[in-house]
Amino acid sequence: MNPCPLCEVVRAPGAVFIAELEHSVAILGENQGLPGWTVVVLKAHREQLHELAIAQQAAIFGEVARVARAVAAAVRPRRINYECLGNVVPHVHWHIIPRAADDPTPSATVWGWPAERLLGGMDGAGRSRVIAGIREALG
């Protein structure tokens, strides 16, 4: 059995670490073709959001909301897309996807974007600046 990659991230987030909250850890997403894309990962390994207690789900979303507001303050998107999928990695996590004013396909989800556009060209220093901006906004 392979280890869960998101359990690994929770244990040792490394350079992508943004913040630790009560139920979750916020990390910078890989796809910085959408600058500020952040992933909020549940600390506990749970595979199905709907199996958690309703109050716990609401509390987790409160953390997603806090992080999303900080992302909005840091990168000033036109809109934010929120997605909890688990189709690829079945460990509860939330994508906070900022859609910029110059987004080439604002009416569509980002899942039709080519992989290299998703990934973008942001270097390590750029990623560190985005993380610093989100952290500052989180307070």
Place this chain on the structure above:
Amino acid sequence: MNPCPLCEVVRAPGAVFIAELEHSVAILGENQGLPGWTVVVLKAHREQLHELAIAQQAAIFGEVARVARAVAAAVRPRRINYECLGNVVPHVHWHIIPRAADDPTPSATVWGWPAERLLGGMDGAGRSRVIAGIREALG
């Protein structure tokens, strides 16, 4: 200025109505190629989720969670995708998208599906049965 189509739905949901909650109205989605696809629409016309108070966002998600659990009980999906986008209709709403055991592309989002597969072939009686099942599970 065109009227907001989701404000119209809140006012008069018609045959797709599932339930009214404190902050939202749950309706059956158009795309019953994924049986049980439900949309939770905020009653108030607000365009940006992240501009609402954090506690209100958490409360709204508590309603999404209640509805999603009822959808899970009604259609027994392998997984649920949760998405709050607003890319097409800028009125806060949540997609609760059940992914069935026989989903043809379980690792991908549904946004790459052809329109007719999304729409599916469920007739009015089928839709009424799904609505009845979700309502019964909501209690």
